[in-house]
Amino acid sequence: MSILQAIKNKVRSRSIHVSYVDVGSCNGCDIEVLACLAPRYDIEQYGIFVHNNPREADVLIVIGAYTHGWEEKLAPLWEKIPDPKAAIAIGNCPISGCCFDRRGSYVDPPVSKHIPIAAEVPGCPPRPTEILNAILSVRDLVFADWEVKRR
Amino acid sequence: MKRTVDVNIPLGPVHPCFKEPARVKCETKGERVIAAEVELGYMKKGIERIMKGRPWQEVMFLAERVCGICSVIHNMVFIEAMEQISGIAVPPRAAYLRVIVNELDRMQSHLLANFSYCYTIEHETLAMYLLDCREQVMDALERLTGARVTCAYMIPGGVRCDIHAEDQVVLRESLDRIEKELHRYASMFGNGPMIALRSRGVGILTPVAAREAHVVGPTARASGIAEDRRIQHPTYKQLGFTPVVRYDCDNYARIMVRFDELFQSIRLIRACLDGLPKGIIRGGGICKAGEIRYSGEAPRGELTYSIKTDEVGRVVEIQIQTPSIMNIEACCHSMIIGADSIADVTATFVSADPCIACTER
Amino acid sequence: MSRWIYEQDLVSQKYRILIAMRHDRIIRQIAADLGIGLQDLRKYFIEHLDMILLENLPARYEAALAAADHGDPVARAVGRALYTTYIPIVPPYVMDSIYRHVDAQVKSGTPLIEAAAKGRAMIREAMEP
Ligand code: SF4
Numbered sequence: 267m268s269i270l271q272a273i274k275n276k277v278r279s280r281s282i283h284v285s286y287v288d289v290g291s292c293n294g295c296d297i298e299v300l301a302c303l304a305p306r307y308d309i310e311q312y313g314i315f316v317h318n319n320p321r322e323a324d325v326l327i328v329i330g331a332y333t334h335g336w337e338e339k340l341a342p343l344w345e346k347i348p349d350p351k352a353a354i355a356i357g358n359c360p361i362s363g364c365c366f367d368r369r370g371s372y373v374d375p376p377v378s379k380h381i382p383i384a385a386e387v388p389g390c391p392p393r394p395t396e397i398l399n400a401i402l403s404v405r406d407l408v409f410a411d412w413e414v415k416r417r
Numbered sequence: 418m419k420r421t422v423d424v425n426i427p428l429g430p431v432h433p434c435f436k437e438p439a440r441v442k443c444e445t446k447g448e449r450v451i452a453a454e455v456e457l458g459y460m461k462k463g464i465e466r467i468m469k470g471r472p473w474q475e476v477m478f479l480a481e482r483v484c485g486i487c488s489v490i491h492n493m494v495f496i497e498a499m500e501q502i503s504g505i506a507v508p509p510r511a512a513y514l515r516v517i518v519n520e521l522d523r524m525q526s527h528l529l530a531n532f533s534y535c536y537t538i539e540h541e542t543l544a545m546y547l548l549d550c551r552e553q554v555m556d557a558l559e560r561l562t563g564a565r566v567t568c569a570y571m572i573p574g575g576v577r578c579d580i581h582a583e584d585q586v587v588l589r590e591s592l593d594r595i596e597k598e599l600h601r602y603a604s605m606f607g608n609g610p611m612i613a614l615r616s617r618g619v620g621i622l623t624p625v626a627a628r629e630a631h632v633v634g635p636t637a638r639a640s641g642i643a644e645d646r647r648i649q650h651p652t653y654k655q656l657g658f659t660p661v662v663r664y665d666c667d668n669y670a671r672i673m674v675r676f677d678e679l680f681q682s683i684r685l686i687r688a689c690l691d692g693l694p695k696g697i698i699r700g701g702g703i704c705k706a707g708e709i710r711y712s713g714e715a716p717r718g719e720l721t722y723s724i725k726t727d728e729v730g731r732v733v734e735i736q737i738q739t740p741s742i743m744n745i746e747a748c749c750h751s752m753i754i755g756a757d758s759i760a761d762v763t764a765t766f767v768s769a770d771p772c773i774a775c776t777e778r
Numbered sequence: 779m780s781r782w783i784y785e786q787d788l789v790s791q792k793y794r795i796l797i798a799m800r801h802d803r804i805i806r807q808i809a810a811d812l813g814i815g816l817q818d819l820r821k822y823f824i825e826h827l828d829m830i831l832l833e834n835l836p837a838r839y840e841a842a843l844a845a846a847d848h849g850d851p852v853a854r855a856v857g858r859a860l861y862t863t864y865i866p867i868v869p870p871y872v873m874d875s876i877y878r879h880v881d882a883q884v885k886s887g888t889p890l891i892e893a894a895a896k897g898r899a900m901i902r903e904a905m906e907p
Contacts, residue, residue: 285431287431287438288436288437288438288459288460289438289459290459290460290461290462291460291485291774292462292482292483292484292485292488292567292774293437293484293485293486293772293774293775294482294485294486294488294566294567295485296436296437296485296486296774297485297486297529297566298565298566300436300529300532300548301548301551301552301555303545303548304545304548304549304551304552305545305548305549306549306552318431318432320431330460331462333458333459333460333461333462334458334461334790334791335430335438335457335458335459335460335461335791336459339430339459343431364482365467365478365479365482366462366463366464366467366482368467369467370463370466370467370469371462371463371464371466371467372461372462372463372794373462373463390567391485391565391566391567393565454828455828455829455830456788456828456829457791457829457830457833458788458791458829461791461794461795463794465798465799628841628845629838629841629863629864630834630837630838630841631834631837631838631840631841723799723800734799735799736798736799736800738800738836738837742830742833742834742837743834743837745830746830746831746833746834749830750830750831776830776833777833
């Protein structure tokens with residue numbers, strides 16, 4: 267591994283910009299992601315910064331069970347995120363549709379049909395610590411040695 | 418119709434200030450907003466269609482998942498509607514426990530709303546203080562019900578679990594702590610000169626416009642309309658409830674109404690703990706056929722369930738009218754019209770505490 | 779009007795809002811009241827109102843029934859406030875002329891029901907594009 271790669275790894279592990287997108291949830295997972303910002307969990311001590319702008323993001327947090335309004339929007343949004351990038355599905359909704367995937371509903375889960383998902387956190391809703399843990403493990407798996415792996 | 422419009426500015430669906438996807442299309446002339454249109458459809462899950470034909474045991478959990486922020490009140494209104502249909506009586510201890518949990522839920526929701534507003538006007542210090550305070554409320558909620566969000570605490574004829582003596586002590590202690598902190602934050606917000614610049618006189622909602630759109634909840638109470646479904650609720654009647662009303666009609670008033678209601682909730686919980694009757698927490702009952710329209714006061718305002726059931730307790734017809742529908746409508750068609758800048762649009766929109774998941778269901 | 783970027787077709791989503799239970803009842807009532815076809819009214823609403831207003835139709839309709847046009851039978855019969863401020867179907871200036879017309883007819887001796895039917899017809903006319 268070159269020195270340049272080592273520096274990149276070091277820098278990337280301490281600066282993760284997160285953007286979250288809600289594709290039709292019940293808000294339960296939404297507020298648990300927000301709760302990660304609270305001083306108790308203090309997401310910023312790990313160098314994770316939530317600011318909801320896809321063009322600067324490294325990690326996209328996907329919440330909710332994919333409704334029709336997102337058909338023309340989620341994939342372009344995913345393309346706008348610069349490499350390296352990873353998407354994390356939070357909650358049962360993006361994984362299986364939770365209680366919404368029934369006859370007569372308007373949802374179309376799972377989200378992994380539409381964009382590639384790197385990690386999934388089940389739970390209805392998962393606790394903030396679990397969400398934090400998922401982001402941290404994805405960081406080590408996806409962002410370390412990214413240039414080497416791409417080759 | 419022809420209009421002179423300089424720029425059309427769409428906000429959303431993914432926007433740094435909005436927690437949830439909604440698209441507000443503003444037509445501006447210079448910096449002034451002259452019209453706004455809302456585009457939804459990003460959260461339409463069709464939950465009412467899923468509920469149809471299912472037994473109440475399933476609908477109870479689905480009702481919670483209409484909105485995760487105010488899940489307790491959705492549960493409560495659905496269960497109370499079923500009780501009204503079937504003539505099930507609630508033991509007094511359970512009725513008081515319901516009020517305690519409901520008020521804790523209202524506290525966390527109001528704290529979240531005020532956090533969002535402070536975050537939107539970029540007062541991050543106060544926002545973080547409030548979010549920290551909310552975690553303490555969530556702890557209390559978890560201690561009582563066993564889960565942070567979607568706790569399914571209420572069931573027809575009572576509640577799921579009792580409150581122990583040591584829980585009461587812990588709850589009282591944390592209430593004292595929260596109240597002390599909240600006094601500080603409320604005065605920080607109320608007396609901050611910079612906050613006043615961003616909030617006072619911005620986003621005026623006149624009582625006339627509020628009545629037209631049938632605005633409810635803190636948004637209505639900040640415009641001088643003393644409407645609160647808790648006045649009609651039997652348990653709140655026993656506790657001597659009076660609604661908080663302010664007459665300024667602007668963003669500042671809406672946030673301050675929420676702060677005042679936080680203190681009021683703390684008082685109500687204390688009153689419940691003081692007068693908690695002894696006895697069982699769960700009576701029996703059978704869900705029957707019937708039809709009802711029942712409302713309760715959610716953190717955002719009046720929440721109405723229109724339910725029709727059959728004789729085995731299955732839901733045949735259901736329609737939920739959530740408070741955010743009215744509030745967002747009034748917000749986009751009256752409050753943000755004439756806003757002096759686009760920056761005020763996001764602040765005003767957030768001050769009405771919009772919840773898109775409720776709105777579209 | 780200038781065009782929006784990322785525009786998508788909202789008709790099916792707006793239609794979904796209108797077929798919910800209470801919305802459906804309200805729309806049937808309005809359609810019967812105005813004497814136009816159900817699908818025509820739905821189409822009109824989908825084309826002219828934005829989504830949040832569609833969601834809010836039942837609440838607005840009920841607020842109108844509770845508060846609008848009390849004390850003026852003519853205004854109530856033509857739905858003067860109901861069809862302008864509460865549910866914006868016709869612009870206020872058109873409604874004013876309709877109201878004046880019906881009012882004049884009632885004053886000159888036509889029974890209220892007949893005059894109101896004339897008013898309905900004028901509203902229908904105003905709704906034609
Ligand atoms: S997983 Fe559960 S809590 Fe999370 S959005 Fe879905 S229904 Fe809501």
